[in-house]
Amino acid sequence: MLEIDTLLDQIVPAAEAAVVAYGVSVLTRAQDETAGATVRLGQRLLARILNRGADADADPVRVTVTSLADAGADRDMLALRRAELRIALREVLRDSPGLADELSAMLPERPAVQADAERSVALAGNNSGIISTGDGAKNTLHQ
Template structure:
């Protein structure tokens, strides 16, 4: 497996896990909810692009329901990652498509007035030195 596929899987997992945790297998059939968070919406779009619409008795739908039942279970999330990796390994265009989708799903912040620190990204850190 190429490092590129593994990176896409790592980048996509939080989005697809959030969507699965919120909707279970319905994420592949449900109309878009305008109130869904950006993360869940991005996860839903990724899941639909990778797996398409599925019937309730499909194994992928069952796996999404398992993630919804316990999104903190590393085994079920790992199984979802495995299915994503397998799909990406079989389709190089899908890798490119997901990279583009993930680039557009990056967190952003809109601020009217701020008197503090705003950090985004999983590696963001802040150090405050109070010298008063």
């Protein structure tokens, strides 16, 4: 089983992609064949989390998914709602260790990365910043 924070790092982006794609209807929508792989994964993860037997009206994940869907394009509200979703998912996973195992099994294999040479960099995902190695390196970010 993955640690909860590592698991959340993989679950939250997929769940968020599903919410952004479908809004509140992600809570009831059947799997859509036209959705991208990340959105479909998010749908499956949310379906498993939401069908774990919790009271639907009081389920904190359902409430935060609805809030995220209602956030619109307001970047600050989106950031807040994403954080709320992550917190709600963390609480559910801490309370249901078996669920964490099930969700881990649903996730795709992560590629193994290895940095072999001196000062080499290994990256298993995306990088949106500077990666710099070497003596006396100077990095300038122009925006």
